[in-house]
Amino acid sequence: MTAPTAVDRVCAAYRRIREVDRPEIWISLRDEREALDCAAAIDARVAVGERLPLAGTVAGVKDNIDVAGMDTTAAAPSFRYRPGADATAVRRLREAGAIIIGKTNLDQFATGLVGTRSPYGAVRNAWNPGRISGGSSSGSAVAVALGIVDLALGTDTAGSGRVPAALNGIVGVKLTRGRIPATGVVPACRTLDCVTVLAREIGLAGRAAELLAGPDGRDPLARTEAEADSHAAASMLRAVPRVGIPTAEHLAGLADGWVEAFRSAVQRLVATGVEIVEVDIAPLLEAATMLYNGAFVAERYAAVGTHIDRHRDLIGTDLDRSVASIVLGGAEHTAVDLFNDREELDRLAVAARDALDGCDALLTPTTTWHPTFEQLAADPIGGNSRLGRYTNFANLLDMTSIAVPAGTVDGLPFGVMFTGPAFHDRAVQQLAERLLAPFLEILVVGAHLSGQPLNHQLVAAGGSFGRRVATSADYALYALDTTPAKPGLLRVESGGVAIAGEVWSLPAAGFGSFVAALPSPMTIGSVTLADGQSVPGFLCQALATVGAEDISSYGGWLAWKRD
Numbered sequence: 001m002t003a004p005t006a007v008d009r010v011c012a013a014y015r016r017i018r019e020v021d022r023p024e025i026w027i028s029l030r031d032e033r034e035a036l037d038c039a040a041a042i043d044a045r046v047a048v049g050e051r052l053p054l055a056g057t058v059a060g061v062k063d064n065i066d067v068a069g070m071d072t073t074a075a076a077p078s079f080r081y082r083p084g085a086d087a088t089a090v091r092r093l094r095e096a097g098a099i100i101i102g103k104t105n106l107d108q109f110a111t112g113l114v115g116t117r118s119p120y121g122a123v124r125n126a127w128n129p130g131r132i133s134g135g136s137s138s139g140s141a142v143a144v145a146l147g148i149v150d151l152a153l154g155t156d157t158a159g160s161g162r163v164p165a166a167l168n169g170i171v172g173v174k175l176t177r178g179r180i181p182a183t184g185v186v187p188a189c190r191t192l193d194c195v196t197v198l199a200r201e202i203g204l205a206g207r208a209a210e211l212l213a214g215p216d217g218r219d220p221l222a223r224t225e226a227e228a229d230s231h232a233a234a235s236m237l238r239a240v241p242r243v244g245i246p247t248a249e250h251l252a253g254l255a256d257g258w259v260e261a262f263r264s265a266v267q268r269l270v271a272t273g274v275e276i277v278e279v280d281i282a283p284l285l286e287a288a289t290m291l292y293n294g295a296f297v298a299e300r301y302a303a304v305g306t307h308i309d310r311h312r313d314l315i316g317t318d319l320d321r322s323v324a325s326i327v328l329g330g331a332e333h334t335a336v337d338l339f340n341d342r343e344e345l346d347r348l349a350v351a352a353r354d355a356l357d358g359c360d361a362l363l364t365p366t367t368t369w370h371p372t373f374e375q376l377a378a379d380p381i382g383g384n385s386r387l388g389r390y391t392n393f394a395n396l397l398d399m400t401s402i403a404v405p406a407g408t409v410d411g412l413p414f415g416v417m418f419t420g421p422a423f424h425d426r427a428v429q430q431l432a433e434r435l436l437a438p439f440l441e442i443l444v445v446g447a448h449l450s451g452q453p454l455n456h457q458l459v460a461a462g463g464s465f466g467r468r469v470a471t472s473a474d475y476a477l478y479a480l481d482t483t484p485a486k487p488g489l490l491r492v493e494s495g496g497v498a499i500a501g502e503v504w505s506l507p508a509a510g511f512g513s514f515v516a517a518l519p520s521p522m523t524i525g526s527v528t529l530a531d532g533q534s535v536p537g538f539l540c541q542a543l544a545t546v547g548a549e550d551i552s553s554y555g556g557w558l559a560w561k562r563d
Contacts, residue, residue, distance in 0.1 A: 006039035006046075006056035006099060012042045013058045013101055016148045024140045025148070027063045027104040028070050038099050045097075052097030053211060056316040057204075057511075060143045060152040061090055061105035061508075062136075064110050065195065066184035074107040074186045075118040078311050078318045079304070087184025088216040089153055089195045093230060096211050101149065104139025108323045110155050110188040111303045112136050113163045113367075113387040114376055117320040122373065127169045127412055134164030134387065136188075137198065141168045144198050147153050151199040151208050157188045158291050159367070159391025161196025162403035166366035166415025171205040172403040173197045173429070176422045177395050179228065180212045181219035186393035189299040191221065192291075192395040199465075202404060202436055215419040223423075231423035237360055237430055243269065243358040244279035253386075255369040257409040262365050265416050269363065269445075271464030272434040272507050277359065283351035290345060292385065293324065296336035296396070301330030322380050349397050353421075361420035361428050364390040364401045370412055390417060398422045401424035404432045434462070437507040441466060443527050443537030445477065445501035446487040446557040453484045457517075461510035466503040470555075473498045478548040479560065480540065482523070487557045488521065488540030488548065498530055500556030501537070 014032045039056070046055050061067050064074040066083035067090050073080045085204040086094065094100065107117040110541075116122040123138035125131040126145035133142050137154025143162030144152050154161040156174045165172025165187045173196060180195040187193055195212065199205035212431070245266055251259050270276055290296060305327050308319055315324045356362055367387045367480030377385045401419040408414060418428040441465075447454040450465060471489075474496040478488045489499060506514060515524050521544035527537035554560040 003149070004056070006097075007056050009056045010035050010039040010101070012098055013148055016146065020146050020148065022124065022142065022146065024105055024123050026102045026140070027073055027075065027105050027120050030070070030100065034336040035099060035101050042099065054093065054208060055364075057098045057150045057343050058148075059093060059098045059100050060102055060104045060140055060149045061100055061155045062140050062152070062186075064106060064155060064186040065090060065153055066469060067100055070103055072103070072186065074110065074304070075106050075152045076293045076307075076319060077119065078314055079307055083184065085184065087182040088218065089212045090184065092212045093153070093208070096208075098151070103141055103160045104137075104152060105264050106138055106140075107136035107160070108320045109186070109221065109300070109327065110136040110157060110160055110330070111233035111300060111326055112384055113159055113391075114380070114384050115164060116373065116376060116380075117323050119318055131370055131412065132167065132373060132376055134167035134367070135278060136160040137164050137196065140198050141165055141170060141172070144168070144200060145170050147200075148182040151197055151204055154196040155185060155188065155199055156194045156196045157192050159388050159394075161194070161198060162391050162401060162417060163367050163387050165198055165403040165419070166405075167370050167413060169408075169413030169415070169434075170198055170200050171202045171405070173205045173209045174394065175209050175213060175425045176223065176228075176400045176402045177398055178207065178219075178221050178223040179214075179425065181216040181222045183216055184220045187303040189296065190303060191299065192296075194247060194395060201434055202429065228423055235421075235424040235427050239368050239425050240273060240275055241360045241431060242275045242277060242358060243431065244277055244281075244356055244362045246281050246364055247278050250281050250285065251365070253368060255409070258365060258368075258414060261407055261409050261414045266363065269431070269435050271439070271505060272437070272462035272510070273459065274431070274434065279355050279359065279362070281355060281362065281364070283348045283355055284332050284380060284393045284397065285389065287345060287348040287352065287396050288389060290341055291388070291392045291396060294341040295333040296341060297326065298333040298338060300327045305331055322384075345396060352393075352397055361418045363431075364417055364419070366415040366417040367389060387508060389444070394419055400425045400428055400434050402428050404436055406435065410415055434507060437509060439505045440455075440508055440511045441505055441535045442511065443469065443501050443503055443505050443526070443529075443535050445469075445489050445499055445538055447484055447503075449502055449558065450537070457514065458504050458506070461514040462507045463510065463514075466505050468500070469503050470498040470500050470530045472530055472532070474528060476547040476550060476552045477554070477557065478540070479551050480544055480548050484520075487551065487560075488544055489527070489538055490540060490545055491540060497552045497555060499552070500558070503535060
């Protein structure tokens with residue numbers, strides 16, 4: 001089958017836009033003919049052998065990030081301007097072969113985690129239009145979740161690239177602060193802002209984020225490659241990764257069913273061979289409150305406060321009331337307030353490092369609830385604050401973070417988040433990949449059973465015990481002459497019996513490495529269980545049973561060993 005072209009993908013994107021009929025996703029949309037011309041140019045470059053890692057990928061860009069030839073509004077019509085150049089992240093996206101089709105809606109001036117604070121309309125959730133999308137990268141998240149675009153750029157100061165990812169069942173990658181330059185981004189809090197990538201697949205999200213990373217010589221806060229390289233060794237996952245999770249008291253207040261969903265995600269991670277430890281995250285949660293309840297909000301006034309101050313007559317129409325209240329409130333803080341808060345944050349940063357000492361990352365729910373529009377309207381400021389409990393501290397404490405889907409609760413997405421030290425970007429992604437990896441079952445009947453000499457190989461491959469079973473009465477079991485002693489299971493045409501065994505679950509990667517290391521004469525094949533189900537399981541080559549003792553009458557390896 002011929003791979004779809006960039007032109008095919010762009011046609012599909014615009015067709016999907018018409019199908020879903022969600023105009024509030026977009027602040028401005030590129031002319032379809034123009035996008036198709038761009039796609040044709042990408043196809044032509046690929047045809048002559050040019051390597052474009054994102055060739056044909058369709059992307060949206062949050063409208064606080066400059067795209068040359070398209071207005072930037074930051075969701076405030078009075079703030080509109082036409083940039084003369086792409087933001088660094090956009091330029092790198094295009095250079096990799098991505099095709100940008102539009103600028104997406106957001107909470108005005110990237111101030112909010114709700115997706116409702118925009119004169120261009122509240123962005124409805126991709127799964128349930130009666131629920132909020134989350135923000136501030138609301139349009140970007142919903143465009144990805146609805147399959148319009150393959151990836152989208154967002155920004156993240158307090159969680160704006162992670163909360164909407166969780167509420168729409170997609171992936172949100174926030175690299176270490178400064179790894180992706182913020183040149184060409186309308187600041188919310190200049191020293192904390194991060195460009196983020198949202199996608200349906202973790203591989204695409206991570207790959208795109210790394211393509212955007214690296215200093216550009218223009219952003220004074222960009223991290224250098226030398227700085228990143230100096231952390232490379234320390235950022236590697238240990239052989240048995242250790243992940244911290246909050247204590248029960250810090251999971252209080254989650255939406256109904258979310259604690260149970262989080263526990264389930266923890267167990268899936270344990271099944272991949274990760275060690276879990278409970279940690280006291282009080283210092284991190286205390287730091288989180290400082291983003292809006294302390295002097296750091298003054299940086300929002302420094303960014304756009306003058307514009308709002310000069311256009312007070314537009315508050316309630318062009319300018320969102322909640323956003324204006326938050327930003328204008330930033331002017332009330334003094335320099336002394338800021339230095340006092342800076343000192344307090346330094347203290348909390350030390351306490352946070354101590355709490356997570358020995359952990360590769362922290363695993364938390366991404367957010368705490370998923371309100372309807374009516375629930376949020378009843379308490380717009382408090383409801384927004386609840387959404388940022390686990391996200392607000394990451395940029396203040398210079399941490400990397402990735403939000404990933406972790407199932408559903410009552411038909412709505414539930415998401416979790418891995419957060420780690422600065423420059424541990426690859427480590428947190430690897431942990432997220434473990435959680436998202438598909439699991440395969442395997443039947444074991446001998447030395448890999450629980451408590452037996454080779455069971456550790458299953459555990460090392462990320463295996464977890466599933467259930468005790470028996471095969472259908474179509475098998476024979478032989479004691480092979482091996483070290484350590486192990487049995488050989490063989491399907492027979494007649495005279496077979498049911499053989500006891502265990503079904504284990506392995507992540508796909510672990511299953512592959514485990515099977516690749518099997519010594520002769522062992523092999524993996526389909527085994528029929530007593531209930532009629534077929535699963536992959538340990539078998540042996542028929543030649544290996546010649547001269548071996550037939551122990552089928554015992555009904556299992558452990559029964560024969562006990563005899």
